[in-house]
Amino acid sequence: MDESDLLIADRIAQEVGRLGRIVTALRRHRGDIAVAHVLVQLIDQGPQRVSAIADAVGIDASTVSRKVAELVAAGLVERRADPDDGRAHLLAVTPVGARICEDGRRKRVELVASVLSGWPEESRRRLAELLGRFADDVQDAGRRVSRRPGGEN
Numbered sequence: 001m002d003e004s005d006l007l008i009a010d011r012i013a014q015e016v017g018r019l020g021r022i023v024t025a026l027r028r029h030r031g032d033i034a035v036a037h038v039l040v041q042l043i044d045q046g047p048q049r050v051s052a053i054a055d056a057v058g059i060d061a062s063t064v065s066r067k068v069a070e071l072v073a074a075g076l077v078e079r080r081a082d083p084d085d086g087r088a089h090l091l092a093v094t095p096v097g098a099r100i101c102e103d104g105r106r107k108r109v110e111l112v113a114s115v116l117s118g119w120p121e122e123s124r125r126r127l128a129e130l131l132g133r134f135a136d137d138v139q140d141a142g143r144r145v146s147r148r149p150g151g152e153n
Contacts, residue, residue, distance in 0.1 A: 047090035
């Protein structure tokens, strides 16, 4: 990598960090981000164990367990017997939990659509493509780092 590549990477890292802070500030007004991650994971992947959710969303199992307890108490998630292991249980989103998650998703989509309303369609499509590619590559890089000895996050 040359100096120009590093300058561009620095600019991207700064902008991603800024965007992350903006999103975090917006989410503070909308509820617990860990709860949202758990609900989305269960909706996207179906019923699963706490350990699978923790691995998928990158949150430790004890935090996921606490969030799941809150979600069960609120009627957003239910425990089901694991058909493969009678001693364990799977977690699944209730219809109420799915509706709340979908409402949140709709609001996010409306916000993004509003922000991008002045952009040409090709720019919006390109942004979606590049963000997806960037997210995939960052995720892959994170997996490579965590597999190296001493690379735990």
